[in-house]
Amino acid sequence: MNKALAIAKWEFMEKIKSKAIIISFFLTPLIILGFSILPSVFAEKDEATTQAIGVIDETQNYFTSLSDKLSEFKLEDKQPRYVIINLFKQNESVDSLKAEANKNVVMKKIEGYIFLSGNSKKAITFEYRSLSVANFNDYQRFEESFNKIRRMQEFQKANIDTALVSHLINNVEMKKVKLDEKGNESSTDFMKQYFSSFIFIMILFMVIMISGGMLVRSLVEEKSNRLIEIIVSSCKPDDILKGKIMGLSGLTMAQIVVWVLIGVAFAGQGLVMFASFQNLFLLFVYFILGFVLYTAIFVGVGSIVTTEQEAQQITSYLSMITISPIVIMIPAMQNPDSLLIRVLSYIPLTTPGVMILRLNSAPISTLEIAATLAELVLSIYLVIKISSKIFRIGILSYGKMPGLKEIFVWLREKE
Amino acid sequence: MLTVKNLRKEYTNTVAIDNISFSLQPGKIFGLIGPNGAGKTTTIRVILNIIKPTSGEVLFDGKPMDRSIQNVTGYLPEERGLYKKSTVHDVIVYLASLKNVSAHKATRLATEWLTKLDILDSKNKKIEELSKGNQQKIQFITSVIHDPKILILDEPFTGFDPINQQLIKETILSLADAGKIIVLSTHQMDLAEKLCNDIFLINKGKEVCSGNLSEIKRQYGTQSIKIEYQGNAAFLNESSDVAHIDMYQNYAEIQLKDSINPSLFLRSLVDKIEIKHFSIIEPTLNKIFIDAIKN
Numbered sequence: 088m089n090k091a092l093a094i095a096k097w098e099f100m101e102k103i104k105s106k107a108i109i110i111s112f113f114l115t116p117l118i119i120l121g122f123s124i125l126p127s128v129f130a131e132k133d134e135a136t137t138q139a140i141g142v143i144d145e146t147q148n149y150f151t152s153l154s155d156k157l158s159e160f161k162l163e164d165k166q167p168r169y170v171i172i173n174l175f176k177q178n179e180s181v182d183s184l185k186a187e188a189n190k191n192v193v194m195k196k197i198e199g200y201i202f203l204s205g206n207s208k209k210a211i212t213f214e215y216r217s218l219s220v221a222n223f224n225d226y227q228r229f230e231e232s233f234n235k236i237r238r239m240q241e242f243q244k245a246n247i248d249t250a251l252v253s254h255l256i257n258n259v260e261m262k263k264v265k266l267d268e269k270g271n272e273s274s275t276d277f278m279k280q281y282f283s284s285f286i287f288i289m290i291l292f293m294v295i296m297i298s299g300g301m302l303v304r305s306l307v308e309e310k311s312n313r314l315i316e317i318i319v320s321s322c323k324p325d326d327i328l329k330g331k332i333m334g335l336s337g338l339t340m341a342q343i344v345v346w347v348l349i350g351v352a353f354a355g356q357g358l359v360m361f362a363s364f365q366n367l368f369l370l371f372v373y374f375i376l377g378f379v380l381y382t383a384i385f386v387g388v389g390s391i392v393t394t395e396q397e398a399q400q401i402t403s404y405l406s407m408i409t410i411s412p413i414v415i416m417i418p419a420m421q422n423p424d425s426l427l428i429r430v431l432s433y434i435p436l437t438t439p440g441v442m443i444l445r446l447n448s449a450p451i452s453t454l455e456i457a458a459t460l461a462e463l464v465l466s467i468y469l470v471i472k473i474s475s476k477i478f479r480i481g482i483l484s485y486g487k488m489p490g491l492k493e494i495f496v497w498l499r500e501k502e
Numbered sequence: 503m504l505t506v507k508n509l510r511k512e513y514t515n516t517v518a519i520d521n522i523s524f525s526l527q528p529g530k531i532f533g534l535i536g537p538n539g540a541g542k543t544t545t546i547r548v549i550l551n552i553i554k555p556t557s558g559e560v561l562f563d564g565k566p567m568d569r570s571i572q573n574v575t576g577y578l579p580e581e582r583g584l585y586k587k588s589t590v591h592d593v594i595v596y597l598a599s600l601k602n603v604s605a606h607k608a609t610r611l612a613t614e615w616l617t618k619l620d621i622l623d624s625k626n627k628k629i630e631e632l633s634k635g636n637q638q639k640i641q642f643i644t645s646v647i648h649d650p651k652i653l654i655l656d657e658p659f660t661g662f663d664p665i666n667q668q669l670i671k672e673t674i675l676s677l678a679d680a681g682k683i684i685v686l687s688t689h690q691m692d693l694a695e696k697l698c699n700d701i702f703l704i705n706k707g708k709e710v711c712s713g714n715l716s717e718i719k720r721q722y723g724t725q726s727i728k729i730e731y732q733g734n735a736a737f738l739n740e741s742s743d744v745a746h747i748d749m750y751q752n753y754a755e756i757q758l759k760d761s762i763n764p765s766l767f768l769r770s771l772v773d774k775i776e777i778k779h780f781s782i783i784e785p786t787l788n789k790i791f792i793d794a795i796k797n
Contacts, residue, residue, distance in 0.1 A: 093599040101588055312583020317644070320550040320577050321600035323569060483552065496514065 090322040094330025099337045102301060108338070112345050115293045137166055138225075141174040141191065141200030143184050146211070149203055149236055150175070156232040174200060192217060201229060211237070266450075284420070284447045288413055288440050291374055294342065295381045296406040298335045302382065303389035303398040305331075306482065310393060315482045324479040328471075332382050339378060369456065370446055376463045377439025381409060383467060387474030390481030391489055412440030423449040432459055435466035473498065503527060504549070504652060504683050509558035511544050518544040520707040521558070526683045526700070528651075531674065533698030533715075534687040535791065541707040542687045543580065546654050549685070550575055562652070573602045576650035580657045580687070582641050586630040590616075590640055593629060594647060601648035608647065615643040619669065635662055642670065646677065653677060654685045659693055671697065691788040701787070703794055710794045715787070722790045725758040726783040727767070733775035743767055755783070 102108050140157070144150040150173055160168040174188050181204065188200045199217025215229055235256045242252040309315040318327060384405060392398045412419070412431070419428045423445050431441045438459055445451055480497045481489070489497075504526040511518045519541040526532045536542050547553045549560050551567055560567040584593050591612060598608035616622040619639045624632055629640065638661050646653060658674065659667050674697065678684050688694050694701065701718065703710040711718060725745070730753050738747055738754065746757040758767060768780055785793075 089602070090600055093596070097596045097599075101585065101592075105587065308585075313579045313581040314583060314585070316547070316552060316579050317577055317597065318600060319552045320575060321572055321597075483547075493514075 091326040091330040091333065094318075094322075094327060095333035095337065098305070098331055098334025099341075102305075102334070102338050103341065107301070108342075111293075111297050112342055113349070115297070115342075116346050116349050118293070137162065137168060137170055138198040139170045139172060139196070141172045141188055141197045143174045143181070143188060143200060143202050145175070145181055145202075145204040147175070148240070149233065152236040152240075153201070153233060156236060157228070160228060172197065189216070201233075203233075284416065284444050285413065287370065287374070287443050287447075288410065288416075290343075290346070291377055291439060291443070292406060292410040294339050294378060295409050296402065297342075298339050298378075299381060299385040299389075299405060300398075300402045301338075302331060302335055302385050303392060303402055304395070306386075306389045307392060307395060307398050310482060319482065324482070325475055327482075328386055328475050328478055331386060332379070335382060336378070370443055372460065373439045373442045373446070373463075376460070376467065377409070380435060380439070380463065380467050380470060381405065383470045383474050387470070387477040387481070390474075390478040391484070391494070393484075408436050409440060412437055412444055415441075416444060419444045420448040423451075433462055435463060435470075438463050503563060505561040505564075506545075506549065507559050507561065509545070509548060509560070510556050511541075511548060511553070512556045517707055519548070519555075519704075522702075522704065522707075522709050523558075524700075524702050524709075524712055526685065528681045528683050529678055530699040531678050531684045531686055531697050533694040533701035534685055534704065535689075535691070535694055535701055535787075536704035536710075537689070537795065539706075540704045542704060543656065544707075545704070546577075546656060546685070546687060549652075550577055550654065571652075573648065574651040576645040576648065576653040578642060578645040578655045578658055580660075582638055582661070584629045584637060584641060584644075587628060589626055589628055590632070591625050593640065594644055597644040598647050601650075603648045611647050612643070615647060618673070619643065635666055638662060639666070639670075642673075650682065652683045652685075654687070656687045657689070658686065659688070659690060667693075691786065691791060695787040703791065705795050711790075718790065719784050719787075722785045722793065723782075725760060725762070725764070726785075727756050727758065727764050728779070728781050728783050729754050729756065729771070729777060730779035731771075731775045731777050735775050737774060743770075752778075 142150055142153060144153075154171040154173075157169045157171055158167055162168050174184060176184060185202065188197070188202075191197045192199055199215055202214040202216060203212065205211040213230075213233055215226060238256050239252060242256075243249065306315075309318065385402075388401055388405070389398065392401055415428070415431070418425065419441065422428070428441060428445065431437045432445065432455070442451075442456075442459055476498050477494060506522065506524050509519055509522050522541075522545065524532075534542050534545065544553070548555045549567065551560075551569070551572065562571055588596075591609070594612040594615075595605050595608040598611070599605060603611070612625070613622065616625055619642070621632075621636050621639055624636060624640075629637060632640070642658065645655070655674070658670060662670060671693070674684065674686070686694065686698060695715070698715055700713065701715050702712040711721075732752060735749065735754065738744060738749065738756065743759055743762045744756055745759045748755045758764060764782055768777070771777060
């Protein structure tokens with residue numbers, strides 16, 4: 088055990104002094120922040136300039152109201168967001184009007200145009216035609232404005248009280264209230280929940296990727312310069328395994344402490360997200376067990392690779408599995424009790440990620456928590472057993488990477 | 503005393519070492535000699551308990567080599583390398599700590615050894631800043647700093663210039679004088695010949711010959727003599743005592759037939775030519791090595 092501690096201390100001290108770790112200490116929070124916040128920032132950011140929007144209103148019913156309504160939208164600098172141009176001409180066919188408008192769109196004289204046709208009583212065609220069809224915010228405004236105007240007009244025709252109508256045509260927004268297992272209201276909304284889970288899984292992913300990569304690289308280095316032989320001739324392989332896992336866990340803890348400090352220093356915002364977890368303690372348990380499970384896998388796998396390239400490949404494959412729960416994140420949060428999610432909760436490699444998601448979206452029965460934790464602990468035990476067997480032989484085999492068949496032979500070998 | 507008994511190591515398709523036995527005395531240098539792939543490294547690994555033998559055992563003072571012996575063994579592997587980004591001092595202290603030497607003691611010993619090998623000024627440098635020869639010195643230090651009872655050196659001289667070779671050679675000899683059991687694994691026959699008391703020649707996992715070096719030389723003596731002379735020695739070409747002769751102006755190397763006694767042969771020469779020098783040629787280790795492996 089003394090020697091395991093000596094190895095742990097060495098791994099910790101040497102890594103913490105290296106440039107790579109300093110970069111990861113400070114770069115990782117930036118990357119996580121970037122991944123989680125930037126997409127939403129970009130998505131919400133609108134065109135900052137006034138756009139010319141044409142309207143061909145074949146029905147001749149809506150142009151004035153629509154133009155007034157859309158002119159109400161302002162940019163940040165109080166300039167109108169849209170300039171509405173009437174493209175309808177009495178004595179020209181709709182087809183030629185459209186052809187002309189299309190030309191203007193292509194020549195970028197206008198951003199796009201709205202085309203309205205049909206009988207007001209029957210079906211109405213409402214189209215927006217432009218080069219790009221990706222600006223959701225514009226569509227929403229056009230659609231909502233048009234629908235309000237249309238409803239207003241129809242209600243007025245039917246002689247319904249204007250005050251009542253103007254009150255009714257506004258949508259009522261639904262507020263989502265989440266209850267915890269005691270039945271108390273909690274203030275989480277979906278986006279907050281989404282991002283906090285996302286950040287947690289990203290941190291798990293980054294931590295595993297960084298430290299797993301370091302572990303494998305240090306093993307490859309020790310193998311290629313044969314230091315491993317000196318180490319193996321000085322202590323038990325199990326001590327080496329333990330020492331490396333301990334050193335690395337220490338490093339990871341240090342890293343997380345630094346990140347939390349950075350979080351405290353820079354963003355109260357970030358802390359709100361953490362505060363939205365009711366099960367912070369359980370989350371950390373899953374997090375740490377997940378970390379240990381993956382590290383144990385990395386030790387076993389890392390001991391058989393012989394070159395830097397193989398090391399990199401294997402590191403990235405394994406890390407992909409950690410991050411895989413992100414793919415099912417939205418369905419998992421929308422329907423935390425679905426069969427798929429339940430099944431994934433019991434597959435050791437996805438347990439930590441999926442449970443982090445589930446903990447944050449709906450109450451989970453104590454039985455299920457106990458079962459998944461037990462399953463994780465059991466698989467960590469098994470993985471360490473298998474890994475240390477592979478490790479014992481793997482670290483001394485050079486040259487070609489062993490095949491699966493060979494590894495099975497190793498596993499059957501007695502100590 | 504270190505005893506290796508009937509050691510055998512099999513891998514899936516090959517037998518790396520096949521039933522080898524030898525014993526090593528304190529204070530003597532034991533040469534483990536053989537071509538590439540002969541099984542030297544496997545033998546060393548089994549002795550050091552890095553791998554388990556398929557059968558056979560290694561005993562140290564009558565007890566099986568187990569983990570408790572690990573702190574008294576020192577090992578210099580053939581392929582060298584150290585943590586490049588770390589300092590000389592840190593690396594030495596770390597590797598000493600794996601042999602249960604406290605950091606405090608290791609620091610003191612490191613200074614002593616660095617002084618002895620004339621590289622004290624590198625103490626706080628990173629390994630990668632050192633020349634290859636100096637890196638090798640550091641590695642040598644890490645194998646001896648904990649004062650091991652058993653020291654295994656795999657090709658300790660490669661990569662050193664002649665001056666440093668001399669320095670390392672003297673250091674190894676002084677360690678032998680201090681009563682260490684030293685295993686020297688090498689292809690460099692001339693050095694093995696000068697340093698080793700006992701040798702073990704191994705090829706394809708099997709013992710070729712072993713024992714005291716001078717006895718082996720006697721055993722492999724080839725009935726060869728060397729003479730310097732004046733006069734006409736042409737008669738030697740027809741002599742029935744001679745198996746083979748290389749004759750030069752005033753010098754000849756003669757291989758005698760097995761039944762011929764070199765002293766009697768000399769007596770038969772002195773009447774015919776004037777002998778200036780006569781000696782029996784001892785086989786070099788190199789020749790023994792090549793002959794033994796060819797046979």
